Amino acid sequence: MKRVETIGVIGGGQLGRMFALDAKRMGYYVVTLDPQEHSPCGQVADEQIVAAYDDLGAIEELGRRSDVITYEFENIDIGSVRHLESLSYRVTPASNVLHVTQDRLLEKQFARDAGLQTTDFASVRDAGDLDKAAKTIGFPAILKTVRGGYDGKGQWGADSIEEARAALEAAAGAPLIFERMASLKCEVSVIATRSSRDEIVAYPVAENTHDRGILAMTIAPARIDEAIAARAREAAATVGRGLRIVGTYCVEFFVSTAGELMLNEIAPRPHNSGHYTIDVTQCSQYEQHVRAICDLPLAPPRLLANAIMMNVLGTGTGNHLDGVADLLTDPTIVVHMYGKRHAVARRKMGHFTMLVDGPVDDAAIARAQAALAKLRWVRC
Ligand SMILES: Nc1ncnc2c1ncn2[C@@H]1O[C@H](COP(=O)(O)OP(=O)(O)O)[C@@H](O)[C@H]1O
Ligand SMILES: [Mg+2]
Incomplete structure (x- = not known):
């Protein structure tokens, strides 16, 4: 395997910054990609490419400049990671990991299949699913967008079917996971x-x-x-x-x-x-x-x-x-x-x-x- 000299980081937030500080201490050259100029990571990295996460041209540029590419948050565009993989750039963790962890339903199902316990959950896409979930799982519950949530965003607590319906409406068509609220x-x-x-x-x-x-x-x-x-x-x-x-x-x-x-x-x-x-x-x-x-x-x-x-x-x-x-x-x-x-x-x-x-x-x-x-x- 080629010796790594340059590490590419998709995402320029604080996790990327603290990663870059350690990578720099160890002698690596760091290039980050983030839409925001002077991102927290960009301030300490050697270079920042200012571009959207799904800008494939910019992502390819990051691939060209890097010996290995990683990411610092999981809601980046999976298409970009797959694109880099298709061009034989080394991205780690690989896109199969993102595929599961970007989707709360796949993630919980993966855990169950691996023999690990989770709260009871169900997929909710419409009012019919919601009624079924309310019956089989019950309340108190928490509804979350299946994709894209973090730091409590895209979540609604519900103690009753009425509150759960309000959450379904607030989600405006985004697929939801209905979870039993754990004590x-x-x-x-x-x-x-x-x-x-x-x-x-x-x-x-x-x-x-x-x-x-x-x-x-x-x-x-x-x-x-x-x-x-x-x-x-x-x-x-x-x-x-x-x-x-x-x-x-x-x-x-x-x-x-x-x-x-x-x-x-x-x-x-x-x-x-x-x-x-x-x-x-x-x-x-x-x-x-x-x-x-x-x-x-x-x-x-x-x-x-x-x-x-x-x-x-x-x-x-x-x-x-x-x-x-x-x-x-x-x-x-x-x-x-x-x-x-x-x-x-x-x-x-x-x-x-x-x-x-x-x-x-x-x-x-x-x-x-x-x-x-x-x-x-x-x-x-
Ligand atoms: N099923 C649940 N039962 C009890 N508390 C929950 C449940 N789901 C989420 N929470 C609370 O909300 C927090 C954020 O939810 P989490 O699923 O970790 O989403 P995020 O991606 O925003 O971190 C959790 O750390 C926990 O405090
Ligand atoms: Mg969390």
Whole structure:
């Protein structure tokens, strides 16, 4: 296989940026493709091609300039990835992975076929499907667009058939998945990396708190039974092998109040809930991705400290982040900002990791929350 010197990244968001920072540290040349000029990744990459994800000419240009191509979010155009593959450019993870993970129905069916538990679900395309799903699955439920959703977008909770009908109408013809709303004890995720030699490494299970569908806080390691954690890591390995993913990926799970472990989502890329690996492991999820796609050995992760990761979201009240100096008086905090100019409400603008000695307890969580409360978006 040709030695990799240049890595192409489709998508220029913060995941691409943190990937590029690690790739650059390891000596690679990075080219990203994103429609937005000066994208978060474009600011640190060597080159950015400014073009739409489905601009096949630009995608081919990315292929020509790169020895291997990857992507940093999964809602990119699968046609572009297939196009690169048809021209024998090396794209990883391959389009078969996107085919499954871009479609919530295929994803959940894949999990079931692999012997993994999920919430009960059904495909809903019209009022007839909806009535059937309401009868067989029941309420409370959540309806989601089958494709294109992220950060809680394209989702509607429903406690009754009337609310579900309103969701069907709001979806305006987009195919939906009807899911039973799980009664959650907590949500966890496993970041894992698989190489082309079928090595798999998995990070400690992370525990995630969401606010209205967007990740707010990750605690690592998760405060769950070792037996459930082991099952989650095993399930993540099953997913990586089953889809033949080469690279870093994330599997999100629900832990129900009854103690069941249910697969929720698969992200075929580094993930927000794995940001903590940058600061408290010897090899981050991003470096691990570089290693996998460049055919280097993977590193079994070592957790050097426990961590709490807090997302810093925009609030729409200004584009200047006040309070960072105050935050940095705490030496256990590491700040990461993504270089986005506009702090639109609920946009992911940055995060910080708090290093925690000993178990993450309520006092540590309160410290992290107090630290987050020091930050304010202001106009300057
Ligand atoms: N079936 C469900 N039962 C309970 N909570 C759910 C369910 N589906 C989604 N959620 C909540 O909404 C969040 C976002 O949903 P998810 O399916 O992960 O979509 P996204 O692509 O937006 O991350 C989940 O992390 C969880 O908090
Ligand atoms: Mg999710």
